[in-house]
Amino acid sequence: MRYRRKSGLSQTDIDDELFLVDVGAGELFYLDRSARGLWNLLDEPSTFESILATFREAFPDTPAAQIERDLRQVLIALMGRGLVITVP
Numbered sequence: 211m212r213y214r215r216k217s218g219l220s221q222t223d224i225d226d227e228l229f230l231v232d233v234g235a236g237e238l239f240y241l242d243r244s245a246r247g248l249w250n251l252l253d254e255p256s257t258f259e260s261i262l263a264t265f266r267e268a269f270p271d272t273p274a275a276q277i278e279r280d281l282r283q284v285l286i287a288l289m290g291r292g293l294v295i296t297v298p
Contacts, residue, residue, distance in 0.1 A: 212255040212297050213285065230293060239291060245284050255297045
C-alpha cells in the first residue's frame with residue numbers, strides 16, 4: 211500500500227510551521243514538524259517502509275521502534291483528517 215497527499219489542498223509556510231487549507235471543505239489544518247516532514251515525503255506516493263527508512267536515516271540517534279510508532283500515529287492522524295489517502 212502506498213500513501214500520498216490528498217490533492218486540492220493549498221499550503222502556506224509561516225516560519226517553521228505549515229498550514230493546509232481545504233477550500234472545498236472550509237477547513238484549516240496545522241502540521242507540526244513531524245507531520246510536516248511526512249507531508250513533504252508524500253508529494254509522491256510512498257510506501258510506509260520507504261517513509262520509515264527516510265526518517266531512520268534522518269534521525270539515526272532515535273530508536274527505530276520510536277520512529278515507527280510516531281510515524282504510524284502521524285499517518286493515522288493525517289488519514290483521519292482526510293489529508294492523506296492510499297493509492298494502489
